[in-house]
Amino acid sequence: MFSFRAALVLVCLSFSVKAQERLYQYVDPMIGSEGLGRVFIGPSCPFGMIKPSPDCTSGPNSGWLPSPVPVTGFGQVHVSGTGGGPKYGNILIMPYSSPAPDKSSLREHETATLGYYSVDLKKDGIKAEITTAEKVSFYRFTYQQQKSLQIDAGFFLGEQPVPDAREAQQFVGSEIEVVSDTEVRGYSRIRGGWNNGPAYTVYFDAVFDQPVASVNTWKGKEVYAGKRVQFDSGEKTGALLTFKGGGDSLKVKVGISFISSLKAKENIAAEIPGWSFEKVVDEVRAKWEHLFERVVIDSSSTIDQKKLFYTALYHTMLMPVDRTGENPLWNDRPYYDDFYAIWDTYRSSNPLITLISPAREVEIVNALLNIYKRDGFMPDARSGNANGRTQGGSNAEVLIADAFVKGLKGIDYSVGLEAMLQDANVPPGGNEEKEGRGGLTDYNKLGYVSYSFARSGNRTLDYAYDDYCIATVAKGLNKTAVYDRFIKQSGNWKNLWRDDYTDHGAKGFIMPKDAAGKWLDTIPYGTAKNQHPTFVYGPLSREFPWYVCHWCAFFYEATSWEYSLSIPHEVPALIEKSGGPDAFRRRLDTLFTRRFYNVANEPSFLTPCLYHWIGRPDLSSERIREIISGNYNTSHFGLPGNDDSGAMSSWLAFHMMGLYPNAGQSYYLLNAPLLKSVTLHQENGKDFIIIAKDLSAQNRFVKSVTLNGRKLDQAWIEHADIVKGGELIFEMDVKPSAWGTTVLPPKN
Amino acid sequence: MFSFRAALVLVCLSFSVKAQERLYQYVDPMIGSEGLGRVFIGPSCPFGMIKPSPDCTSGPNSGWLPSPVPVTGFGQVHVSGTGGGPKYGNILIMPYSSPAPDKSSLREHETATLGYYSVDLKKDGIKAEITTAEKVSFYRFTYQQQKSLQIDAGFFLGEQPVPDAREAQQFVGSEIEVVSDTEVRGYSRIRGGWNNGPAYTVYFDAVFDQPVASVNTWKGKEVYAGKRVQFDSGEKTGALLTFKGGGDSLKVKVGISFISSLKAKENIAAEIPGWSFEKVVDEVRAKWEHLFERVVIDSSSTIDQKKLFYTALYHTMLMPVDRTGENPLWNDRPYYDDFYAIWDTYRSSNPLITLISPAREVEIVNALLNIYKRDGFMPDARSGNANGRTQGGSNAEVLIADAFVKGLKGIDYSVGLEAMLQDANVPPGGNEEKEGRGGLTDYNKLGYVSYSFARSGNRTLDYAYDDYCIATVAKGLNKTAVYDRFIKQSGNWKNLWRDDYTDHGAKGFIMPKDAAGKWLDTIPYGTAKNQHPTFVYGPLSREFPWYVCHWCAFFYEATSWEYSLSIPHEVPALIEKSGGPDAFRRRLDTLFTRRFYNVANEPSFLTPCLYHWIGRPDLSSERIREIISGNYNTSHFGLPGNDDSGAMSSWLAFHMMGLYPNAGQSYYLLNAPLLKSVTLHQENGKDFIIIAKDLSAQNRFVKSVTLNGRKLDQAWIEHADIVKGGELIFEMDVKPSAWGTTVLPPKN
Incomplete structure (x- = not known):
């Protein structure tokens, strides 16, 4: 008996020794505090x-x-x-x-x-x-x-x-x-x-x-x-x-x-x-360490890299907050609050949680479904036990689709579909700040939200992508009629795409349109009877006159230059509408070199990766490196914008690993990693290892990639590839290669 | 000093002696309990x-x-x-x-x-x-x-x-x-x-x-x-x-x-x-007595009359409940809860409160405005600190108009108008059970609520009357454009008036119509894809098939026979549409003799008085007597329907006094009183006395009426007549007279 217990102690000790790496020590809560x-x-x-x-x-x-x-x-x-x-x-x-x-x-x-x-x-x-x-x-x-x-x-x-x-x-x-x-x-x-x-x-x-x-x-x-x-x-x-x-x-x-x-x-x-x-x-500390140990980065990484990476993971897991058993409104479990906002977090925060702890993401999604069940709508944002301050679309749809395509178990996806359809079918009326899709009556009638509604630009685009997510789940559940309707609606972004508009050499922009179908070069504001002031709207207009409310802009916190590139489900169509691959490359280059790109804003999160779709993942990687080195560091000022519940941080963490998700879809785009290795000790017990061989300041380009020993021509992998465990090896080189130039990422 | 205090005691005693009439003793809380x-x-x-x-x-x-x-x-x-x-x-x-x-x-x-x-x-x-x-x-x-x-x-x-x-x-x-x-x-x-x-x-x-x-x-x-x-x-x-x-x-x-x-x-x-x-x-008891003393009925009244009357007053003042200082959501004062529902109470309960204690009605209206300010909409119904179970329209409009036309002080009517316009302009979306006007988009576009919305019949009629109330307040506040819009909309009931429909000799009914303008003789129910069941709808249809929800009927809790007569602001137009005075009388007679009338339902509360508008107040009084004797008594079963926060009771109390309000409008219709005298000791200190001279079982008809000694040809008085104090004397007789036959009640 004694010897048996001694053996147990030994096991515990060895575990404890491993824990002594103390990844939590690399977390600096002050990064991004100023x-x-x-x-x-x-x-x-x-x-x-x-x-x-x-x-x-x-x-x-x-x-x-x-x-x-x-x-x-x-x-x-x-x-x-x-x-x-x-x-x-x-x-x-x-x-x-x-x-x-x-x-x-x-x-x-x-x-x-x-x-x-x-x-x-x-x-x-x-x-x-x-x-x-x-x-x-x-x-x-x-x-x-x-x-x-x-x-x-x-x-x-x-x-x-x-x-x-x-x-x-x-x-x-x-x-x-x-x-x-x-x-x-x-x-x-x-x-x-x-x-x-x-x-x-x-x-x-x-x-x-x-x-x-x-x-x-x-x-x-x-x-x-x-x-x-x-x-x-x-x-x-x-x-x-x-x-x-x-x-x-x-x-x-x-x-x-x-x-x-x-x-x-x-x-x-x-x-x-x-x-x-x-x-x-x-x-x-032990609680955090337990999570950090699931993503172990190369021990040779610099202190700054370790700090950036683990602080990013830390920031991503501060919110939403687990209030299971603490809801004064109902007692369905689980319950999470402080979704702040899903518009901000769906792109990278939630996918990162899914990677580190799918069980947690399942809880979060089930909390959304409980909120739908009791409050009538899933939140886009929620705090203090109440839905509210919807920013864009009904982006909980993306979380459900993301969980669905990544095969998360323990979610009733038929209830999920029901909750998504509530968003898509039931107008929130006077409660559009609180729940549902503002301007839905327009959207469902015209195929876009007319300028008479605030944020009609990003609403139309967000709804179109949310509809794509509905279609995805409907297809998976064999709801053909639902799929047919929503896959069609997912193309609604085209209804605000103004083909004949050019700016700084780029052709075609998402632009404001009224309910009669007229494009608005100048847009009205104010409701005075005797004055009809207008404001010239262009693809670079970000801030409206000071007396126009922040929420009333055509795009929420963004320009048309940014949002017109935010079509995560139909990038090939976007490229075509922009005039083809060459024009699209010039457009992206202009965006980055003229600083029209805004790293601090979530709608642009996928944009650096769009080069993938014209067969130039090397350019994606170059942009990402530039953005990170110019905007992220370990100082108090080390985050480029509101971290938004870990949005900025999780974007960084993904790119340091060489992965970037297209949330709501099942794949990750591959970029040149910033870390020599990352080992994912997954919740299911299987390890997935990412290695960047010969990575150095000079060797920053991908020469070739193998997945479990098999050469990978494409610059993307499936979530399922990770889940089943394996090894993703990047061979790094001093110059770009043919990798990723021919097999382009999924259409949608 | 001593003698002064002795005098005070004497004053108190004399008050106390007066209080010894103990009107509260006539209250029997068990009336209407079964x-x-x-x-x-x-x-x-x-x-x-x-x-x-x-x-x-x-x-x-x-x-x-x-x-x-x-x-x-x-x-x-x-x-x-x-x-x-x-x-x-x-x-x-x-x-x-x-x-x-x-x-x-x-x-x-x-x-x-x-x-x-x-x-x-x-x-x-x-x-x-x-x-x-x-x-x-x-x-x-x-x-x-x-x-x-x-x-x-x-x-x-x-x-x-x-x-x-x-x-x-x-x-x-x-x-x-x-x-x-x-x-x-x-x-x-x-x-x-x-x-x-x-x-x-x-x-x-x-x-x-x-x-x-x-x-x-x-x-x-x-x-x-x-x-x-x-x-x-x-x-x-x-x-x-x-x-x-x-x-x-x-x-x-x-x-x-x-x-x-x-x-x-x-x-x-x-x-x-x-x-x-x-x-x-x-x-x-003293608190109630203080209120009952404001409405002293003839001491020779029978015990049953006293019981019926004071119990009716009692029932009317049980709800809504004063929760000032007890609101967990905000602390604006006053705060009232348990509006259950205004659709039920606006017709007679609130007008009776206004008569007994205008200060209380001011508090109730201000509570509604606070709810609007904090929750976004006034309630049609509210309980447990939350708006909800809207039955008909946004009938808080009627309470505001009623207070306005009756000159209640201490209400900011410009906020009142703002609150009413919120109802009229902002669709409640998925929250139509909770607040605002369900089907508003239809109503504002088509001029009626199409049958695709539940309760489209009474919604259209309620909204039209609510709009009349908005017009009333807008006019009083000199908001001409608002008045013009809403006085026009107040005629919207005509859009569901089907002229060519006849039933039991009556011509013209409010009938279901679809959004394309097609009348529906048979109305669809159920949403199955492969079945399209329909239900023949007629003016006497009350209950839909059991599997159709109670809330989904064309009229809430009523038939078209009842609701088609519920146009309280345009009775002359209703008479004309019904084929003129003779046809209208036949229609009313049919309603009562064929028992299509439902005393237990609030939309029919004004209906017995409609004879006034064809110059036959005697017939109104006859119907009222019939209804009361057949439906009200002092037993546990003494109320004909859900008392609905005093609705049934206040209807009775008004008719016992010989007055009946048309809520939202400034006048009271006069009927043959059931009591020999009623003295209103008003909150403003002025007395208004109603006397029915020579009233007896035989002398139940009005021979003539004087107001402050001046002969009154018309069968109605203004609220202002009561407020300034005075004497209303009915001379009673064994047969009807010419009183009320020529000067008809206000058009609206």
């Missing part, structure tokens, strides 16, 4: 519900801002990489020693590593450290003097002096109750914010490792000495707690729940029963 | 948020059912007079003495008076008494043996074995916490029900006048001895409490809140700080 990236910098579990972070004023989307902006406190809920109005920032706690708490404190020695954050708050010389479990934050505050703690149940991000500003969160109510000398409960109820959603409630339970010595609470502007309860009367509430002694540490666990504060208390009991801070740090 | 009436029978404040009542199984809408059905317990939230799926029934408490609680108990000596309910539970010989404040129920249980109490946080009305049955409530979560020996908190979270709404939460705080001696709680099917907390894990929870001693009484206050259980606790402190049961009974 500039446009806006990533969340605090500790978080993969897809973790709680995301504690310093909030630096109530302004920024992620909570955090660089020094010298002071720290206002530590809120429990945040999102990562987002644009638009802020959301969350609830249940702010702040240690202090002065007689009264400051509204903020300057900081130094700020440190953020995976699963751990620490900072010194200068005013009172307090060291604050944070780690986290799935639904519980763990704080260790080390004081030099008196140990006081403020718990602010009224704080939230994005508070504005103007009531009801668009996309700004609005206070609804809050409550606080000191239930014992070591426990405080309460909640924060907030409406609005980015998705203009209805009220959500973040309940909390905070427990301390030592008893409270004195309690004050506040309601509105008044502090009540000794009062332990402030019920919700529609005002902001909070507590000021002072503990015995001083100069030592105070540990605080803050459990949250979207259900109740007793559930928050239970979450603490379930996740962090003890008081070891280090144990919790180890646990959150 | 059969179709479905009224709530427990104690309630006017528009009171809490409505405690015995729940007799989980089936009935009002909770109560007649013996021998046993009592399951006492739930805290109910609605009154409703059809469709049940809603609420939350937080069930049940006293018991046996070792374990029964699931139900047989009863005897059931008593329900205004503000008070009592019953003897046979099994354990426990007497249960209930009274109530606005948000707090007060129970007194008198035991013969051991004092035990079950608190069931998982109970709700309408639970069905089939998950997700339409309009059936569904369990989401519940929680229970015994916070001290005299206090239990928790909540019940339920979704669905009548309006298929999202989850709502009823929080509660229950306090006892004596300490608990032993505590058990349950979760799901398991009972946990001594466990004081069951957090929400998506299962049903509850508590079993036993108190010391036996054979005496236990008092329980149950505060509820839609915000939090601490707010529920605060509601107890604010409303019922003490333990005097009698004091609370007195207070709820």
Whole structure:
């Protein structure tokens, strides 16, 4: 018996040794934290519900801002990489020693590593450290003097002096109750914010490792000495707690729940029963390590490469968040929230999750189907338990098709088809910001969305691709009539393709059209009766006049130069419409050299790879290298745009591996890898290894490729090739080769 | 100082003596409790948020059912007079003495008076008494043996074995916490029900006048001895409490809140700080009495007349419920919920509230505008903090127009117009059950709702009248363009008027039409590909084949015979289209004598008065008397249909006074009163007195009418006539007179 156990220990040790590679150490949560990236910098579990972070004023989307902006406190809920109005920032706690708490404190020695954050708050010389479990934050505050703690149940991000500003969160109510000398409960109820959603409630339970010595609470502007309860009367509430002694540490666990504060208390009991801070740090790191170990890159990679790669994986798995068992609206499982937005994530974030953890992607897709079942529509975006701020199409369709073509098990695809058809058939009416397809009546009647609807350009294009995804699933389920209708509709992008329009030598652009079929060179805005102002629209128009709403543009966050190339299911037709391969190459070259391409915007994510379809994967690879070297790095400014729930990051991670998915379709385009090797230890137990032989700064071109020893002329592989395990070997060379020049990627 | 206070006491006494008439004693909450009436029978404040009542199984809408059905317990939230799926029934408490609680108990000596309910539970010989404040129920249980109490946080009305049955409530979560020996908190979270709404939460705080001696709680099917907390894990929870001693009484206050259980606790402190049961009974009665005193009927009226009249007023003021300060979604004030539905209440319930308490109607209208502001649309129906189960049009328009033409102050009518235009301009898309105007795209394009939409008949008619209401307000606000559009649209009913259709001698009916303009004698149902069943539609078709959904009929709950006469803004045009006055009289006679008229359905509420427009108010009065004597009485079966939030009752009350409003318009039609006098002590301090001189069984016809001494040839008066105070005297006679035969009521 003893020897058997010794053997077991040995096995565990060897596993543990392997884990000692500590891939998580390459994650730098600060990459992309400044500039446009806006990533969340605090500790978080993969897809973790709680995301504690310093909030630096109530302004920024992620909570955090660089020094010298002071720290206002530590809120429990945040999102990562987002644009638009802020959301969350609830249940702010702040240690202090002065007689009264400051509204903020300057900081130094700020440190953020995976699963751990620490900072010194200068005013009172307090060291604050944070780690986290799935639904519980763990704080260790080390004081030099008196140990006081403020718990602010009224704080939230994005508070504005103007009531009801668009996309700004609005206070609804809050409550606080000191239930014992070591426990405080309460909640924060907030409406609005980015998705203009209805009220959500973040309940909390905070427990301390030592008893409270004195309690004050506040309601509105008044502090009540000794009062332990402030019920919700529609005002902001909070507590000021002072503990015995001083100069030592105070540990605080803050459990949250979207259900109740007793559930928050239970979450603490379930996740962090003890008081070891280090144990919790180890646990959150182990969770990430378990995921990172599935994608092991060549050990000879540079530190920067390792940092870029594993931080990219990390960013991709921060959201959506797993709120299974935490939904106040229904209790179907699983439940995920903070889809932010699928328009941003379907192209690369979700495919990367599928590669690392198909089981997780199955959960995410099933969460979408539960949302459809209960709310009537799948979200394009969702936060605070409510669908909303649809950006483009009903792009959940792509996630379902992507899961379907990649053979993910455990999804009822007939329900998936039903949910997709809901999007395609039922107009959302006045709720088009919230759900479904705005302008659907036009689209289904005219075959395009007319300019009378906002974002009619990208809506038409998104719907056409979403329809392609419906057709894909319908075909697979043998629903011929559905397939016939939607494969036809998937060509609707052509209805806004203006053949005779040329710009900078490129021919044909997606352009605005009215319901009567008239092209609009100048487009109207404003609704005044006596004035009819117009705006000249061209393929490079990105921003409309300042008084035209951001959402009302022809293309959401993009130009026609960008979006006219975003036809992921009919690239050959696009090439033909652009005047053939040569013209198309010139068009792409113009796009990149004239900087019409926008790396920071998701509709352009596939564009560098379009050279594949004219037999020039070498050019795709060259563009990708240029983009990465010019836009990505390991600094705080290392992401070129809003990370958008890992969109920017996952795009990078795929290209470092030499793979790029065309989401909703079953293949990956192959590019020259940036890493010498990548080993995918898949969830199914099978390894898929990508090797770039002789890769160097000079040897950056693909000479030839073999898949499991067989020569591969084509510059793409199937998802199934990966799933069954194997070896993909790139021979690298100093110059381009004939590889990928003759067998072009799938038509669709 | 002393003498001054003595004088004050005298004033109070004299007021108190006057109050001693005790009009509330004529209220019999059991009228309409059996059969179709479905009224709530427990104690309630006017528009009171809490409505405690015995729940007799989980089936009935009002909770109560007649013996021998046993009592399951006492739930805290109910609605009154409703059809469709049940809603609420939350937080069930049940006293018991046996070792374990029964699931139900047989009863005897059931008593329900205004503000008070009592019953003897046979099994354990426990007497249960209930009274109530606005948000707090007060129970007194008198035991013969051991004092035990079950608190069931998982109970709700309408639970069905089939998950997700339409309009059936569904369990989401519940929680229970015994916070001290005299206090239990928790909540019940339920979704669905009548309006298929999202989850709502009823929080509660229950306090006892004596300490608990032993505590058990349950979760799901398991009972946990001594466990004081069951957090929400998506299962049903509850508590079993036993108190010391036996054979005496236990008092329980149950505060509820839609915000939090601490707010529920605060509601107890604010409303019922003490333990005097009698004091609370007195207070709820005083609140009602204060309202009843505004409408004092002749003291010589029969007991039955008094009972019918004051019970009708009572029923009219049970709902909607005042939830100001109790909205979990936003905190704009005022807030009312349980509009059930405005399609039912706009015709008579709301006009009666306007007459008794215009300040209350102002609050109700402002609540609708707040709902518009926050939810995007005013409700036609709302419950559990969510719009939904729109029955007909967007009839909140009528409430706004009614308030406007009656000069109610304190409403921003420009916001009102904006809210109405939202209904008229923004299609609700897939949310047509929830909000706005289903089929609006058809209506705005074709001028009618085509048969491809459910309820296209009454939708077209309702929208046309709603448009008339928009035109009314637009005109008053000098919005000429808006007026022009909507006064034109108000004639849209004509687009479904089929001139050549005759039935039982009547010419012209509202009939189904398709989008191409083709009349449908047979109408299609079902969507099977290979079958195209049809159904012959005639003006008497009420029920469609059983497999066609209730909501999908051409007219909601009515026939074309009924609805074709429901054109409240263009009666003269209707008469002309029906072939002139003689033909119209024959048509009305046929309707009543052939029993095509349905007293239990709101679209027919104005119909008996239509004789006014052919100069025969005597015939209107005759029909009204027939209807009342044949359908209304003081028994449990005394209401002819679902009371629908006081709709049936208010119709009766108006006709007993000799007045009938045409809601949305400024006048009241005059009919032969059923009461010798009615004195309206108006909120503005001015009295308006209605006297029916020489009224008797024989003298039931109006000979002549004077208003403030001036002879009135017309059979209608203006709301302004009432507001300024005065005297309306009917001279009654044995036969009809020329009164009302020449000056016809307003065209519109």
